[in-house]
Amino acid sequence: MIKIVLLVIFYFVFPVVIIYLCKKWSFLQKVGSIVIAYAFGLLIGSTGLLPQGSPGYKLALEGKGSLPKTEVETLISQGKATNEDLFVNQIGQVQDIIPSLVVPLAFPLLLFSLNLKRWLRYAKKGFISVLLALIAGLVMVTVGFFIWKDSIPESWKLAGMFEGIYAGGTPNFVAIKMALNVNANLFVILSTYDMIIGAFLVLFFITVAPKLFRLILPPFVETKGIKGDEAEIVNLTENLEDYSGIFKKGIFIPLLGALGLSLLIFAFSGGLALLLHRLPMMVVVIMSITTLGLIFSLSKRINKIEKTFQLGMYFILVFSLTVASMANIRTMFGTGMINLILFITWCYFGSLILHIILAKIFKIDADNFLITSAAFIFSPPFVPMVANALKNKDVIVTGITGGIIGYIVGNYLGVALAYFLKGF
Numbered sequence: 001m002i003k004i005v006l007l008v009i010f011y012f013v014f015p016v017v018i019i020y021l022c023k024k025w026s027f028l029q030k031v032g033s034i035v036i037a038y039a040f041g042l043l044i045g046s047t048g049l050l051p052q053g054s055p056g057y058k059l060a061l062e063g064k065g066s067l068p069k070t071e072v073e074t075l076i077s078q079g080k081a082t083n084e085d086l087f088v089n090q091i092g093q094v095q096d097i098i099p100s101l102v103v104p105l106a107f108p109l110l111l112f113s114l115n116l117k118r119w120l121r122y123a124k125k126g127f128i129s130v131l132l133a134l135i136a137g138l139v140m141v142t143v144g145f146f147i148w149k150d151s152i153p154e155s156w157k158l159a160g161m162f163e164g165i166y167a168g169g170t171p172n173f174v175a176i177k178m179a180l181n182v183n184a185n186l187f188v189i190l191s192t193y194d195m196i197i198g199a200f201l202v203l204f205f206i207t208v209a210p211k212l213f214r215l216i217l218p219p220f221v222e223t224k225g226i227k228g229d230e231a232e233i234v235n236l237t238e239n240l241e242d243y244s245g246i247f248k249k250g251i252f253i254p255l256l257g258a259l260g261l262s263l264l265i266f267a268f269s270g271g272l273a274l275l276l277h278r279l280p281m282m283v284v285v286i287m288s289i290t291t292l293g294l295i296f297s298l299s300k301r302i303n304k305i306e307k308t309f310q311l312g313m314y315f316i317l318v319f320s321l322t323v324a325s326m327a328n329i330r331t332m333f334g335t336g337m338i339n340l341i342l343f344i345t346w347c348y349f350g351s352l353i354l355h356i357i358l359a360k361i362f363k364i365d366a367d368n369f370l371i372t373s374a375a376f377i378f379s380p381p382f383v384p385m386v387a388n389a390l391k392n393k394d395v396i397v398t399g400i401t402g403g404i405i406g407y408i409v410g411n412y413l414g415v416a417l418a419y420f421l422k423g424f
Helices: 002-024 026-031 033-046 055-061 069-077 084-112 116-148 155-167 170-180 184-206 209-216 228-238 249-275 281-297 308-324 338-361 366-378 380-390 393-422
Strands: none
Touching: 002 026, 002 033, 002 084, 002 308, 026 033, 033 184, 033 308, 055 069, 055 084, 069 084, 084 170, 084 249, 084 281, 084 308, 084 393, 116 155, 116 338, 116 366, 116 393, 155 170, 155 184, 155 338, 155 366, 155 393, 170 184, 170 281, 170 308, 170 393, 184 209, 184 308, 184 338, 184 366, 184 380, 209 338, 209 366, 209 380, 249 281, 249 308, 281 393, 338 366, 366 380, 366 393, 380 393
């Protein structure tokens, strides 16, 4: 029992260490706290630091994270499992429970900080490019589904997840994983491939892309620069990973209130899922917490609570570390994985190519196209980096706004697309 308690403490404390290390060393900050959490989780899951269980126990799991205790005891009495498998199963139960708790808590907190009225006010600046990016993502993910649906198991779930991450970002990817009940090992494989391909895209966006797309698309028309409210938006986005001062009394106490509200939203959503028992439970929960999180973000009192986004991202780090520790890197590059790599590559590069074709047709300038693409593919925190590569700060707000819209619609689009494609 002590070992299980220590494991739970580790899952919740080590993300704090990651946050501290990222603050201390700029190199780690550039790598990203989520990438570091996945890396440490994979190290734990792949090196035997956690017991793996007997062959008979693994066979009985059939892809599940854990089994009921009575079922394990039956397997032991039949000689198909060992006594150590009881401890392995307890670890599996912890690894199942933590993600189921932290993701529903995280998403409302992430949304509380979004000033929806403000984002919509600035959305008109790049609305056409944002809309074209959404269309490009939906079309190419759907086409990818039909290409690989017979060679990738449960490809409809993958399509939903990648629509979510393309439109929104990692929080949407995580939320849709929970909504669609995607196998943890498969999720980590997808996340790892996504990060590898995404790293190449980041490099492309900040080196070759500005000159290349300016040869293809119309030039940017200069504006009067960023002022007033827009400057505040840029500042807020650049500090999304700034956890400093979170334990100050004036920040910590209101933040506890926001966490309490997130718990109430989770409880209400769980009750709603029980009432709508004919629908998949986690789909109802994720859609409900997303909607309620947006509604409560309209309250000035809640929207002004500091560090809610950071607390939400802390829970995403807990999720990332826990889920990654369930996977084994030795299974990630085996036979049959080439189709996953091709599907992910198609989603990213296919969407980008279709977006540029549509941008050419609708005469979107190169800088707005590139900043919108960056916001959708990499999420808002990457926007200032790409704007710096463009040497154009005027497009930062447009990019951030597009990315925020993606955060908002990502869960809805991802789950809707998944269930639409499930019938094919």
